[in-house]
Amino acid sequence: NAGVTQTPKFQVLKTGQSMTLQCAQDMNHNSMYWYRQDPGMGLRLIYYSASEGTTDKGEVPNGYNVSRLNKREFSLRLESAAPSQTSVYFCASDHSANTGELFFGEGSRLTVL
Amino acid sequence: RKEVEQDPGPFNVPEGATVAFNCTYSNSASQSFFWYRQDCRKEPKLLMSVYSSGNEDGRFTAQLNRASQYISLLIRDSKLSDSATYLCVVNMRNYGQNFVFGPGTRLSVLP
Numbered sequence: 084n085a086g087v088t089q090t091p092k093f094q095v096l097k098t099g100q101s102m103t104l105q106c107a108q109d110m111n112h113n114s115m116y117w118y119r120q121d122p123g124m125g126l127r128l129i130y131y132s133a134s135e136g137t138t139d140k141g142e143v144p145n146g147y148n149v150s151r152l153n154k155r156e157f158s159l160r161l162e163s164a165a166p167s168q169t170s171v172y173f174c175a176s177d178h179s180a181n182t183g184e185l186f187f188g189e190g191s192r193l194t195v196l
Numbered sequence: 197r198k199e200v201e202q203d204p205g206p207f208n209v210p211e212g213a214t215v216a217f218n219c220t221y222s223n224s225a226s227q228s229f230f231w232y233r234q235d236c237r238k239e240p241k242l243l244m245s246v247y248s249s250g251n252e253d254g255r256f257t258a259q260l261n262r263a264s265q266y267i268s269l270l271i272r273d274s275k276l277s278d279s280a281t282y283l284c285v286v287n288m289r290n291y292g293q294n295f296v297f298g299p300g301t302r303l304s305v306l307p
Contacts, residue, residue: 125297
């Protein structure tokens with residue numbers, strides 16, 4: 084089973100460039116999330132989508148946009164990358180019943196020079 | 197003050213040792229609690245939920261003290277494969293968007 088699939092796994096950008104991180108889940112989950120993980124800090128929520136057609140800001144949304152394309156897919160876009168956005172990005176999804184189990188993708192390592 | 201705090205470690209222990217991790221959270225309204233495990237350069241995965249009465253899953257025991265806003269994870273008879281970072285996670289309102297992750301405690305089990 085694929086679970087949550089993220090692409091790309093690695094990316095190097097120059098300051099000011101744009102890119103989109105793609106995420107897809109095959110578990111029929113309603114909710115999907117984008118987190119970033121930085122050394123010494125917990126995962127921080129960037130944006131989430133509680134259901135198809137809805138998106139909301141998390142703790143650190145500045146500099147990012149998202150699209151919930153359909154139930155399976157949730158993309159994260161950096162319009163003008165900055166060095167402060169160098170991080171590891173994780174997409175996740177969970178059941179609406181919220182058992183506490185978030186299912187994560189393998190992560191995307193982004194470096195902005 | 198951070199919402200969820202953990203000792204970053206690393207904890208270096210020999211195989212077979214018992215090791216305990218602590219976690220404190222600042223918001224008394226927190227409703228549910230979890231331990232996740234994250235292997236090096238991998239994604240986090242749920243290890244276990246933490247229930248008010250305490251709970252055990254094999255060699256792992258989780259405890260919650262709501263009065264002190266404190267969560268613990270005890271690992272008995274440590275294995276090499278237990279080497280990972282352990283993330284304390286607190287959920288405010290039982291919705292996924294309200295998960296708050298601690299920075300994690302790194303464990304290295306040595307042969």
